[in-house]
């Protein structure tokens with residue numbers, strides 16, 4: 175499938191690193207001349223704007239409904255600020271080894287770029303380094319594949335230092351084997367066997383520079399992570415369970431996070447709005463406190479390197495006691511998205527964690543819609559269903575499950591009473607002489623701490639109430 179995307183330069187700029195990688199990777203003599211004429215770093219200029227995208231119908235895409243897949247890719251392109259000038263589609267049993275799309279289709283791309291004045295060609299598929307070189311050789315404009323587009327979106331959305339370093343690392347990793355296509359051509363013009371052409375020399379210099387940069391980034395990342403581990407160590411001294419929101423990009427995780435925690439995290443119709451983990455404290459109906467974390471969204475064919483480089487960001491997911499899989503109930507690709515998210519969770523090694531299925535955006539559905547019994551329907555936008563969601567979180571936290579207990583505590587033990595009032599929900603509370611009678615629901619760890627004041631377990635609560643023996647100890 176192929177999309178020709180037109181960009182207005184005012185809104186679309188490749189991130190600096192993508193530009194740098196490109197200017198190193200893809201410049202032959204012609205391109206260098208072209209670039210220096212107009213704009214040093216190949217940023218599309220006003221009249222000279224566009225981009226294209228393509229993908230052969232390979233097994234990678236065939237498992238998603240074709241229309242939905244195409245629509246999603248266009249959404250991604252728009253998230254990067256692109257305007258789509260044309261969409262070209264190719265279906266093939268097998269990708270062409272040299273150019274991904276067939277020769278006829280490539281001619282068509284060349285003609286479309288010429289007729290639309292597009293300045294970029296975007297492929298909804300990854301190009302091997304040699305495919306990228308071959309396709310670029312035929313086109314006067316920049317060619318970007320699916321991974322590069324996603325990396326570019328990531329680059330513009332990263333906010334923390336760690337996020338930025340991670341994206342840059344992923345971009346450099348991806349661009350390294352893609353360097354030097356044109357350099358190879360140049361070295362051939364440079365002469366016979368054993369001679370080193372000017373292009374190749376430049377290429378070696380470029381590769382060395384990038385390798386040096388990669389090492390620097392890795393060191394910096396390590397330093398950032400060390401600090402974060404220390405902070406976490408401090409946090410874990412007081413064990414508060416973490417609940418992580420996971421899900422497909424645009425499912426509404428940040429919106430839900432905001433309405434659950436009263437935070438102001440950026441929620442946006444742009445894909446991959448959230449890249450850096452956000453943590454907020456939340457008190458559940460049981461008074462139990464938890465940390466909720468909002469995370470980066472997943473997407474079909476998330477570039478493999480990205481998953482690994484975002485491992486650290488996704489550490490919150492790994493550490494979480496419970497996952498909330500937030501799903502866009504109004505999406506036509508609801509089921510496909512679930513499969514993709516579960517695949518990423520598998521890759522992160524967290525597929526065994528307890529998960530609550532949260533069907534979000536129910537405000538967009540008819541009111542009589544029927545949901546599967548294990549799903550929790552909510553709307554992060556309107557707040558519908560949030561109470562039920564909080565209760566479900568309470569019930570699902572198994573490390574320190576909720577229990578019910580009755581207490582008789584001397585009034586002089588004000589500290590114990592206060593601690594129970596803070597950490598548990600009071601069902602009943604009354605004075606009995608110099609004792610305080612409490613019936614409470616709360617985390618086992620808290621209620622068991624005051625076991626010596628417990629009177630009878632929750633199981634017998636009904637029996638004791640009906641046989642009127644509440645006054646006995």
Ligand SMILES: Nc1nc2c(ncn2[C@@H]2O[C@H](COP(=O)(O)OP(=O)(O)OP(=O)(O)O)[C@@H](O)[C@H]2O)c(=O)[nH]1
Pocket residue numbers: 421422423424425426427428429430440441442443444445446447448449469470471472534535536537538552553554555556
């Ligand atoms: N109608 C409706 N729209 C919602 C709801 N929740 C989120 N949205 C919209 O869906 C879009 C995506 O919301 P986000 O909260 O940014 O989604 P996200 O899952 O955090 O996305 P990424 O961070 O990009 O992975 C925004 O335009 C929201 O306004 C909802 O309950 N109902």
Ligand SMILES: [Mg+2]
Pocket residue numbers: 427428429440441446447448469471
């Ligand atoms: Mg988000």
